[in-house]
Amino acid sequence: MPFQFDNTYLKLDKGLFSIINPTEVNDPNLALFNTALANQLGLDITELDEQTLADYFSGNKLIDGSQPIAQAYAGHQFGHFNKLGDGRAILLGEHITSDGNRFDIQLKGSGITPYSRRGDGRATLSSMLREYVISESMFFLGIPTTRSLAVVSTGENIYREGALPGAVLTRIAASHIRVGTFQYVRNFHSKEVLQEFTSYTIQRHYPELLSAENPALALLKTVMNEQIKLIVNWMRVGFIHGVMNTDNTSIAGETIDYGPCAFMNVYNPKTVFSSIDQDGRYAFDNQPNIALWNITRLAEALLPLIDNNTDNAIEKAKNILETFQLQFNEIWLAMMRKKLGITDIQEEDELLISSLLDWMHLNKADYTNTFIQLSVPDFSISEIYTQKTFITWLTNWKKRINAGKEIPETALELMQSCNPVYIPRNHTVEAALKLAQKKGDLTLFNQLLKILSKPYDYQDMNHFYQAAPQQDEECYKTYCGT
Numbered sequence: 001m002p003f004q005f006d007n008t009y010l011k012l013d014k015g016l017f018s019i020i021n022p023t024e025v026n027d028p029n030l031a032l033f034n035t036a037l038a039n040q041l042g043l044d045i046t047e048l049d050e051q052t053l054a055d056y057f058s059g060n061k062l063i064d065g066s067q068p069i070a071q072a073y074a075g076h077q078f079g080h081f082n083k084l085g086d087g088r089a090i091l092l093g094e095h096i097t098s099d100g101n102r103f104d105i106q107l108k109g110s111g112i113t114p115y116s117r118r119g120d121g122r123a124t125l126s127s128m129l130r131e132y133v134i135s136e137s138m139f140f141l142g143i144p145t146t147r148s149l150a151v152v153s154t155g156e157n158i159y160r161e162g163a164l165p166g167a168v169l170t171r172i173a174a175s176h177i178r179v180g181t182f183q184y185v186r187n188f189h190s191k192e193v194l195q196e197f198t199s200y201t202i203q204r205h206y207p208e209l210l211s212a213e214n215p216a217l218a219l220l221k222t223v224m225n226e227q228i229k230l231i232v233n234w235m236r237v238g239f240i241h242g243v244m245n246t247d248n249t250s251i252a253g254e255t256i257d258y259g260p261c262a263f264m265n266v267y268n269p270k271t272v273f274s275s276i277d278q279d280g281r282y283a284f285d286n287q288p289n290i291a292l293w294n295i296t297r298l299a300e301a302l303l304p305l306i307d308n309n310t311d312n313a314i315e316k317a318k319n320i321l322e323t324f325q326l327q328f329n330e331i332w333l334a335m336m337r338k339k340l341g342i343t344d345i346q347e348e349d350e351l352l353i354s355s356l357l358d359w360m361h362l363n364k365a366d367y368t369n370t371f372i373q374l375s376v377p378d379f380s381i382s383e384i385y386t387q388k389t390f391i392t393w394l395t396n397w398k399k400r401i402n403a404g405k406e407i408p409e410t411a412l413e414l415m416q417s418c419n420p421v422y423i424p425r426n427h428t429v430e431a432a433l434k435l436a437q438k439k440g441d442l443t444l445f446n447q448l449l450k451i452l453s454k455p456y457d458y459q460d461m462n463h464f465y466q467a468a469p470q471q472d473e474e475c476y477k478t479y480c481g482t
């Protein structure tokens with residue numbers, strides 16, 4: 001298997017990981033392989049047959065040069081601090097592409113590790129297919145994300161709400177370093193290890209910060225900025241992560257850990273899909289607050305490196321954290337202006353934006369389709385857009401973008417480059433997964449993947465994949481650890 005491994009994580013303090021191999025599975029079968037991603041990674045697999053790929057990407061056969069480990073980390077889960085770690089994942093190694101980029105190659109669902117606690121170390125076929133389709137969709141939407149290289153079914157049943165087929169996913173990430181990894185090092189290791197780990201992380205993700213006056217502080221600021229950009233991107237497409245715990249917050253700024261995530265249909269800022277998120281901690285519009293909460297935990301972990309004097313360290317960290325809200329608002333506003341095809345800045349834009357969102361909320365309008373309707377007036381996927389209240393808003397908006405009969409070309413281009421035509425809608429994803437899990441039939445799943453690989457294709461609209469679900473989706477629920 002043609003990976004170019006260079007496994008630097010093993011050179012870190014031995015307390016940060018455990019050396020462990022994947023557990024063999026009964027009967028590995030390749031369900032999905034992402035050839036386009038393999039090409040981007042520079043992997044030439046033309047000589048390898050399906051069974052060999054299934055052996056490698058189930059963990060049954062170790063790839064040359066891999067040095068499997070499970071990474072230790074901690075995290076605040078729904079606000080509560082826990083010692084965690086890769087309980088069902090194994091890092092095979094870091095692959096270097098020909099242009100020098102480094103990627104973690106990780107198997108997820110690959111068996112028990114020292115961090116499994118009471119878990120079985122496994123994952124269901126359905127949830128790994130779900131991570132595959134949603135992470136790939138995020139990539140094509142232009143949002144930083146981990147990616148999915150392969151799904152291999154294991155031929156073994158695992159037990160969740162009954163017996164379900166198991167699978168292993170191969171996840172590709174800039175790294176799996178999380179806010180929770182810093183919390184782990186800060187809480188359970190010395191300041192020297194924290195210093196070494198921080199330098200390692202900066203060198204790996206933000207080498208330009210090595211020469212900063214205060215690298216730890218610069219790291220905090222940069223990670224915060226990356227989170228702001230990421231969450232604004234999520235809000236652009238109606239994505240709800242669902243489990244924004246600190247252990248699911250990547251230092252590299254990628255979307256990571258596709259568990260209970262889902263895309264919003266009807267616009268409601270309080271939307272929650274996760275079965276265990278009873279208080280709406282991770283609701284659509286609470287995501288920026290939680291990002292700040294998570295970054296504050298990172299700041300706490302970095303304090304000893306920011307300044308030897310704790311009070312000074314807190315002061316310096318606070319000065320950065322205090323800029324979050326203003327920065328977020330600015331970037332969010334810029335994003336919303338783009339969604340409306342607005343190219344310059346006017347004060348009243350905020351009112352124009354909020355009145356559209358209010359209208360959507362009040363009238364239970366679909367978030368994605370409303371923005372399509374603006375640039376494609378004959379889209380007409382719903383009667384709702386003939387409402388007088390909507391037409392009034394439309395008139396104001398048209399005035400704002402100097403539209404006559406036609407919408408100006410620049411506005412059209414802007415809108416159609418950031419308002420997706422296709423998102424992975426829960427009901428279409430569920431239908432595809434059901435067929436895959438019950439009958440092993442991936443036809444619908446592959447069709448969906450194909451559609452989602454061109455999310456901004458306004459030339460080729462397909463109402464089947466654009467339609468909002470029939471009934472209100474309030475009863476749609478997602479689950480952790482499946």
Ligand code: AMP
Pocket residue numbers: 084085086087088089115116117118119120121122123243247248257259480481482
């Ligand atoms: P998550 O909510 O998916 O981010 O997972 C939180 C923690 O639980 C992580 O440390 C996971 O490795 C662990 N975990 C989740 N599912 C399992 C499982 N089936 N077996 C062992 N550990 C698990």
Ligand code: MG
Pocket residue numbers: 247248257
């Ligand atoms: Mg996680």
